[in-house]
Amino acid sequence: MKILVCMKQVPQKDAPLKLNESGTWIREDVSYEVNEPDAFALEEALRQKEKHTGEVIVITAGPARASQVLREALAKGADRAIHLEDDAFVGLDAYNTARAIAAAVKDEKFDLIFTGLQSDDYGYAQTGVILAQILGWPHATIIMQIEKTDAGIRVKRELEAGFFQFVDIPLPAVLTIQSGINKLRYATLIGIKQAKNKPLRKVALAEVQSAMGENLQKIVKLYVPQKSKNTEFLEGPPAEVAKKLVEKLKNEMRVI
Amino acid sequence: MADTILVVVEQREGKLNRVSWETITAGQVIAAQTGWTLEAAVVGSNSGSGIAAIAAEVAAKKLAKVYAVESARLEPYTPDAFAYALQQLLEKHPAKLVLMPHTYQVRDFVPKLATALQTTAISDVIGFRSEAGKLLFTRQMFQGKFVADVSFAGNGPCFVTFQNGSYRADKVEAGAAAAPVETVNVEIPDGIIRNKPEEVFKEAKQAVDLTQAEIIVSVGRGIKEQKNIDLAKQLADALGGELAASRPICDNGWLPMDRQIGSSGQTVAPKLYLALGISGAIQHIVGMKGSRSIVAINKDSEAPIFEIADYAIVGNLFDIVPPLIEEVKKAKG
Numbered sequence: 001m002k003i004l005v006c007m008k009q010v011p012q013k014d015a016p017l018k019l020n021e022s023g024t025w026i027r028e029d030v031s032y033e034v035n036e037p038d039a040f041a042l043e044e045a046l047r048q049k050e051k052h053t054g055e056v057i058v059i060t061a062g063p064a065r066a067s068q069v070l071r072e073a074l075a076k077g078a079d080r081a082i083h084l085e086d087d088a089f090v091g092l093d094a095y096n097t098a099r100a101i102a103a104a105v106k107d108e109k110f111d112l113i114f115t116g117l118q119s120d121d122y123g124y125a126q127t128g129v130i131l132a133q134i135l136g137w138p139h140a141t142i143i144m145q146i147e148k149t150d151a152g153i154r155v156k157r158e159l160e161a162g163f164f165q166f167v168d169i170p171l172p173a174v175l176t177i178q179s180g181i182n183k184l185r186y187a188t189l190i191g192i193k194q195a196k197n198k199p200l201r202k203v204a205l206a207e208v209q210s211a212m213g214e215n216l217q218k219i220v221k222l223y224v225p226q227k228s229k230n231t232e233f234l235e236g237p238p239a240e241v242a243k244k245l246v247e248k249l250k251n252e253m254r255v256i
Numbered sequence: 257m258a259d260t261i262l263v264v265v266e267q268r269e270g271k272l273n274r275v276s277w278e279t280i281t282a283g284q285v286i287a288a289q290t291g292w293t294l295e296a297a298v299v300g301s302n303s304g305s306g307i308a309a310i311a312a313e314v315a316a317k318k319l320a321k322v323y324a325v326e327s328a329r330l331e332p333y334t335p336d337a338f339a340y341a342l343q344q345l346l347e348k349h350p351a352k353l354v355l356m357p358h359t360y361q362v363r364d365f366v367p368k369l370a371t372a373l374q375t376t377a378i379s380d381v382i383g384f385r386s387e388a389g390k391l392l393f394t395r396q397m398f399q400g401k402f403v404a405d406v407s408f409a410g411n412g413p414c415f416v417t418f419q420n421g422s423y424r425a426d427k428v429e430a431g432a433a434a435a436p437v438e439t440v441n442v443e444i445p446d447g448i449i450r451n452k453p454e455e456v457f458k459e460a461k462q463a464v465d466l467t468q469a470e471i472i473v474s475v476g477r478g479i480k481e482q483k484n485i486d487l488a489k490q491l492a493d494a495l496g497g498e499l500a501a502s503r504p505i506c507d508n509g510w511l512p513m514d515r516q517i518g519s520s521g522q523t524v525a526p527k528l529y530l531a532l533g534i535s536g537a538i539q540h541i542v543g544m545k546g547s548r549s550i551v552a553i554n555k556d557s558e559a560p561i562f563e564i565a566d567y568a569i570v571g572n573l574f575d576i577v578p579p580l581i582e583e584v585k586k587a588k589g
């Protein structure tokens with residue numbers, strides 16, 4: 001199976017984020033990591049390849065810093081990488097991101113494309129499904145299991161409140177992968193060494209721009225949400241805070 | 257284009273998903289501010305889920321019209337059939353805004369539908385404002401750390417999906433008289449539907465029922481390592497409560513899946529929910545925001561969990577939990 005994995009670089013989970021001067025995006029001087037479900041998508045692609053042979057290609061659209069995500073993926077076992085490299089890729093809506101990715105891989109024939117189910121920064125939860133529509137392929141979202149069948153694949157979709165559903169889908173198809181579908185591997189030293197010799201193709205914005213359009217949604221303003229609840233902050237050194245909280249547990253919440 | 261707002265409600269097996277009422281409330285609020293006409297649509301098959309009954313239930317609300325979009329091929333749900341049917345409806349009855357709840361099902365087909373119509377869906381919206389004649393939708397970003405006001409460009413229709421709990425279901429206005437229901441039969445040709453879904457099921461065993469617990473101590477990724485779970489367990493034991501967790505903890509196998517709280521886990525409402533090192537992503541919050549008291553311990557003073565906490569402690573949980581266990585034991589004698 002030939003599988004494309006879409007991977008995005010996002011601010012690290014614990015990184016303190018600050019707004020930029022125009023209040024439309026964050027200041028970019030933070031540390032970054034791979035979007036969590038995308039790491040699971042890569043792992044799943046590698047496992048499918050190990051079972052059925054094939055090729056795993058990873059792609060990211062982002063500034064120069066995003067190549068780190070691709071290098072890590074190559075070190076874990078991806079065969080080659082594509083970097084849509086431009087600062088402008090940070091500001092795209094999901095439709096344009098999907099169009100850029102589709103244009104960058106138009107000469108390739110994949111059996112499957114994996115994306116994460118959602119990005120941690122924008123959180124559109126759309127790029128994969130839009131990509132499927134652009135390509136004219138079927139799709140399934142929030143995937144927790146994938147098996148190859150004679151006719152295509154059989155996937156397990158996560159539904160709300162602990163429900164699941166199996167779905168049979170013909171290939172080629174797009175799947176959006178949920179975190180926790182598998183256990184992630186670490187890159188090995190050999191893997192890291194080998195990654196240096198694996199192909200990493202760069203694609204400039206100009207090469208895909210004709211496939212793209214105006215953003216159809218725009219961030220007018222980004223800001224810290226207003227608190228709606230009256231939260232009482234308990235302050236002081238740990239021992240004191242512990243005392244204060246137990247006091248509240250006893251006399252106000254009445255659970256002790 | 258007609259100045260119409262269309263709310264697409266969600267049903268499964270003939271039962272209306274209650275979040276649909278929230279979306280109708282949102283639609284009524286926007287309609288009141290813009291003066292646009294508000295309509296609703298139910299999608300499904302009459303043999304399968306009896307959407308006529310749902311259409312009638314919805315038509316009792318303050319709406320100009322309700323469409324019952326009907327085809328035997330709409331049951332069971334597939335993204336192909338839903339996107340196709342709604343595209344047909346919108347071509348016949350254009351709308352400026354199309355509103356839906358941000359459910360897993362909507363996430364599955366709305367990006368496809370919007371793209372097929374060469375337009376966009378603003379997802380996970382929590383509020384709306386009209387500024388100088390421009391509609392602005394507020395949505396969460398960066399896992400709830402920020403919100404953004406988002407404007408829409410293009411010819412529309414603009415799709416908007418609302419996060420669970422953004423508008424109140426009990427605020428939905430009833431109509432003076434029942435709205436007219438129009439059945440729209442859609443012809444879904446062979447070959448449109450490619451996915452073959454099987455029956456929906458629940459994983460067999462659910463050993464613990466957290467919905468009955470009065471006290472829950474819940475751990476998130478801030479606990480760092482599997483061996484530290486024991487610290488939270490000690491606190492739960494001291495309080496006489498149950499241990500629960502955010503999703504990543506269960507994904508890692510540090511606690512069993514049936515202790516997961518959130519949209520894909522259990523929904524709980526204990527007297528006390530004590531969150532240790534949980535950031536407060538919306539998918540977690542929907543599972544516990546009904547708790548009577550919420551206490552959060554987190555080292556990040558801007559963690560979204562503090563927005564819904566009654567009592568907040570900013571600090572390192574490894575410093576605070578040990579003395580807390582001692583104090584609880586003391587208090588209990």
Ligand SMILES: Cc1cc2nc3c(=O)[nH]c(=O)nc-3n(C[C@H](O)[C@H](O)[C@H](O)COP(=O)(O)OP(=O)(O)OC[C@H]3O[C@@H](n4cnc5c(N)ncnc54)[C@H](O)[C@@H]3O)c2cc1C
Nearest residue numbers: 476477478502503518519520521533534535539540555573
């Ligand atoms: C479709 C879908 C369904 C989902 N379903 C669920 C669900 O059912 N349940 C669920 O929980 N999630 C669910 N998620 C995942 C959710 O979006 C979040 O990723 C998850 O809840 C984050 O878990 P967390 O808060 O434990 O981790 P993080 O977001 O990584 O937060 C860890 C927190 O710990 C704090 N911290 C770190 N170290 C310390 C310390 N020493 N002391 C104190 N605080 C510390 C940090 O400041 C941070 O706030 C779902 C996501 C999607 C897209």
Ligand SMILES: Nc1ncnc2c1ncn2[C@@H]1O[C@H](COP(=O)(O)O)[C@@H](O)[C@H]1O
Nearest residue numbers: 006007061115116118119124125126127
């Ligand atoms: N700039 C990008 N580069 C590569 N993949 C992306 C990019 N943006 C989104 N994706 C993929 O689409 C998924 C969903 O993102 P989103 O639609 O933004 O929630 C992510 O998990 C990625 O797999």
